[in-house]
Amino acid sequence: MKIPLTGFICTCLLVVAGNLPGRAREKKPGPQPAEQVAPVTDASQQQAVPADPTPPDEQTPPQPTAPPPQTPPAGQTSPAGQTPPAGQTPPAGQTPPAGQTPPPTEDQPTQRGRIPEPPPPPPKVPDVRRPGESGFWIDIEGWIPKEQPFVNGGNKSTVAGSSTFITLQGKPKAAERLEVGAAVGLHNTLKLNYTDMRASGDFTTPVDVTAWAQTYTAGTYVSTNYHLQNFNLSYEYLTWPYPVGSRKIRLKTLWQVQFTNISSEFDSPLDYYDSNGNLILDSSGNPINLSAGRSKHIISPLFGLGISYYPSRHFRFEASGAGFGLPHRWETWNADASINMRVTSHFEIRAGARGYGFKTSTNADYYLKGNYLSAFVGVRWYSNSE
Numbered sequence: 001m002k003i004p005l006t007g008f009i010c011t012c013l014l015v016v017a018g019n020l021p022g023r024a025r026e027k028k029p030g031p032q033p034a035e036q037v038a039p040v041t042d043a044s045q046q047q048a049v050p051a052d053p054t055p056p057d058e059q060t061p062p063q064p065t066a067p068p069p070q071t072p073p074a075g076q077t078s079p080a081g082q083t084p085p086a087g088q089t090p091p092a093g094q095t096p097p098a099g100q101t102p103p104p105t106e107d108q109p110t111q112r113g114r115i116p117e118p119p120p121p122p123p124k125v126p127d128v129r130r131p132g133e134s135g136f137w138i139d140i141e142g143w144i145p146k147e148q149p150f151v152n153g154g155n156k157s158t159v160a161g162s163s164t165f166i167t168l169q170g171k172p173k174a175a176e177r178l179e180v181g182a183a184v185g186l187h188n189t190l191k192l193n194y195t196d197m198r199a200s201g202d203f204t205t206p207v208d209v210t211a212w213a214q215t216y217t218a219g220t221y222v223s224t225n226y227h228l229q230n231f232n233l234s235y236e237y238l239t240w241p242y243p244v245g246s247r248k249i250r251l252k253t254l255w256q257v258q259f260t261n262i263s264s265e266f267d268s269p270l271d272y273y274d275s276n277g278n279l280i281l282d283s284s285g286n287p288i289n290l291s292a293g294r295s296k297h298i299i300s301p302l303f304g305l306g307i308s309y310y311p312s313r314h315f316r317f318e319a320s321g322a323g324f325g326l327p328h329r330w331e332t333w334n335a336d337a338s339i340n341m342r343v344t345s346h347f348e349i350r351a352g353a354r355g356y357g358f359k360t361s362t363n364a365d366y367y368l369k370g371n372y373l374s375a376f377v378g379v380r381w382y383s384n385s386e
Contacts, residue, residue: 126245126246127186127243127244127245128244128245128246129183129187130250130308130310130313130316131314131316131340131342131348131382132181132183132189132382133183133187133189134183134384135182135183135382135383135384136180136181136182136183136382136383137180137181137182137380137381137382137383138178138179138180138380138381139177139178139179139180139181139193139350139378139379139380139381140176140177140178140179140378140379140380141176141177141178141179141350141376141377141378141379142174142175142176142177142376142377142378143174143175143176143177143195143197143354143374143375143376144172144174144175144374144375144376145171145172145175145197145356145372145373145374146171146374147171147370147371147372147373147374148167148168148169148170148171148199148370149167149168149226149228149262149368149369149370150165150166150167150168150368150369150370151164151165151166151168151211151212151264151366151367151368152164152165152166152366152367152369153165153210153365153366154361154362154363154364154365154366154367155362155363155364156363156364156365157365157366158365159210161208162207162208162209162210162215163207163208163209163210164209164210164211164366165209166209166211166222166224166266167203168199168201168224168225168226168264168370169199169200169201169202169203169223169224170199170200170201170224170225171199171201172197172198172199174197175195175196175197176195176196176197177193177194177195177196177376177378178193178194179191179192179193179194179380180192180193184235186238186244187238187244187250188235188236188237188238188252189235189236189252190233190234190235190236191232191233191234191236192231192232192233192234193231193232193234194229194230194231194232195228195229195230195232195356196227196228196229196230197227197228198225198226198227198228199225199226200223200224200225200226201223201224201225202221202222202223202224203221203222203224204219204220204221204222205217205218205219205220205222206218209222211266211292211366212264212266212292212293212294212366213292214266214290214291214292216266216268216290220268220271221268221269221270221271222266222267222268223266223267223268223269224264224265224266225264225265226262226263226264226265227262227263227264228260228261228262228370229260229261229262230258230259230260230261230356231258231259231260232256232257232258232259232302232334233256233257233258234254234255234256234322235254235255235256236252236253236254236255236306237252237253237254237255238250238251238252239251239252239253248309248310248311249307249308249309249310250306250307250308250309250310251305251306251307252305252306252307252308252320253303253304253305253306254302254303254304254305254306254320254322255301255303256301256302256303256304256322257299257300257301257302258298258299258300258301258302258332258334259297259298259299260297260298260300260332260358261295261296261297262295262296262297262358262360262368262370263293263294263295263296264293264294264295264368265291265292265293266291266292266293267290267291267292268290268291271288271290272287272288272290294366296360296361296364296366296367296368297360298330298332298358298360298361300324300325300330300332301324302322302323302324302332302333302334303322303323303324304320304321304322304323305320305321305322306318306319306320306321307319307320313342314341314342315339315340315341315342316339316340317337317338317339317340318336318337318338318340318352319335319336319337319338320335320336320337321333321334321335321336322334322335325359328362328363329361329362329363330358330359330360330361330362331357331358331359332357332358332359333355333356333357334354334355334356334357335354335355335356336352336353336354336355336376337352337353338350338351338352338353338376339351339352340380345385346381346382346383346385347379347380347381347382348379348380348381348382349377349378349379349380350376350377350378350379350380351375351376351377351378352375352376353373353374353375353376354372354373354374354375354376355371355372355373356371356372356373357370357371357372358370
């Protein structure tokens with residue numbers, strides 16, 4: 001009995017000694033999980049763990065399990081420069097390390113700013129083009145001036161003992177005028193017009209007169225004629241209103257360049273023969289020459305204003321005036337007013353009054369001056385149809 005009892009005690013001691021290292025390793029304290037499950041206190045729910053039948057020497061020690069990531073408590077700030085572990089999100093209220101942008105969390109979506117939309121554009125005002133504000137046109141007019149220009153001695157005249165003032169006789173049958181225009185830009189126009197007129201007549205000198213260095217004694221039958229040519233280039237710039245829209249009125253500034261040439265001639269046709277009908281000769285034996293003629297011209301800029309009113313699509317009223325001059329030198333001006341009616345898709349009839357004046361430089365031996373104001377009628381053809 002002693003030997004079996006002693007052997008049984010030894011066997012129990014060996015079993016206990018073999019299980020002590022494994023138990024020590026299993027009870028090694030590890031990191032505490034973020035969330036601990038409360039132990040079951042109900043004795044009825046506890047299950048007995050069966051004893052491991054494997055001998056102590058053949059048992060494999062259990063592998064330690066990696067602890068779950070720990071989240072610092074709310075309000076706790078990570079040390080500067082320390083990067084949180086991968087997959088770890090700083091809690092609410094925690095400041096991320098310097099130079100790092102915290103990744104967005106699934107429960108808090110990233111807030112994105114809304115791009116402001118521009119305000120809607122203002123409503124577009126319809127732009128109504130009136131006749132003459134698009135395409136091009138050709139205008140033919142007949143002008144009927146009745147006034148008479150005159151020639152007189154200028155500041156450099158050397159004539160003595162006779163008058164230098166002579167009225168040019170005759171009245172033009174008609175002054176022809178041709179105009180070509182085109183629309184340039186928004187409601188602006190460019191026009192080129194040419195005016196041509198001639199007149200001739202005769203008179204008997206009441207006193208001795210000198211014209212272009214030719215002297216005619218009192219009582220001489222003298223014939224006169226003159227030819228006037230005028231070129232005018234005008235740029236008409238819309239000044240008011242802007243934008244035009246559907247308004248019926250236009251105010252334009254006029255920027256013009258004008259060239260005027262006036263040639264005149266005097267003669268005494270009844271004094272070439274004597275009382276016997278013989279041709280009179282001069283001291284050199286040549287037939288005498290009693291005619292005298294010369295031309296004067298003006299090149300000048302002009303500035304003015306023009307206004308147009310459109311009570312309807314096919315009817316309008318126009319008026320304009322421009323001029324320029326230098327005191328005691330030369331001057332020139334022009335003005336007109338008209339009513340215009342569209343009679344077909346391309347043609348328009350015009351009627352009104354026109355004025356024109358000029359004076360060549362007085363700082364010369366002779367100068368010419370004239371002012372005209374009379375009615376005109378015309379027909380205009382437009383490239384665009386109504």
